[in-house]
Amino acid sequence: MARAMAGSALTTTHRPRTRGFHGAVDPRTLFLYVIVLNVLLMGAGSTPLVLACLGVVAVSLVLTTRATTWIGWLAFVLVWVFCCFALPALWHSAVSAFLVFIAFWMFRFAGVFGSAVAAIKVLDVTRVGSVLTQMRAPRVVQVPVMVVVRFFPMAVRELRAIVQAMTLRGLRPGARSTMRHPLRTGEYVVIPFLASAARIADELSAAAIIKGLGAQKSRSTLDPSRFRVGDAVVLTVLVALIAWRVTEVIA
Secondary structure (H helix, E strand, O other): OHHHHHHHHHHOOOOOOOOOOOOOOOHHHHHHHHHHHHHHHHOOOOHHHHHHHHHHHHHHHHHHOOHHHHHHHHHHHHHHHHHHHHHHHHOOOHHHHHHHHHHHHHHHHHHHHHHHHHHHHHOOHHHHHHHHHHOOOOHHHHHHHHHHHHHHHHHHHHHHHHHHHHHHOOOOOOHHHHHHOHHHHHHHHHHHHHHHHHHHHHHHHHHHHHOOOOOOOOOOOOOOOOOOHHHHHHHHHHHHHHHHHHHHHHO
């Protein structure tokens, strides 16, 4: 069953549940979105700017992920925001001071992680190759990128298939089972996953040869990537955030 899933992933396009936003934004815009938010969140910007960036990430997650995902992320962020700003006024102690230090970085890291999740949910893997072809990227860049963006989604689906197969046999692999029986988990999950990963790599190599990634001549694309409404919205928000940061630096 796991082999069939891996094989079908090479011939069909996986459409995740992203409320119709899958492929709505160019991969280059998504890359810029992640980089800009990472710089602003981890930089020396003001607290209102950081909170605005977190708001942008929250909206992105609401639009692209399931309710359980963005609600859990939002609850995590709110807990650490409370520990950073409200807890010192309510509880004066060394513990609260330590929690403020931890919280200062935790909700920023949460924003970085949330932006990456939102970008991955919207990213259309098939358009990555099209963009690299349009940009005439060298093979040393194009081939590794295409292998990476194709390998990890297939590896995740393969791991889920293995876990489901083990669950049907009554083994129930998970965190508790791993802690109690690490050797059995390695035997039933890790070893089959490594074997599947090697097979996926071979199949991706064959698919790359079929698509002409190693050809000496320049490749072309049948579906060129174009500037869309989603790109305009994302870039407008990023420009506004960058302008905010620039005004802070100038002031």
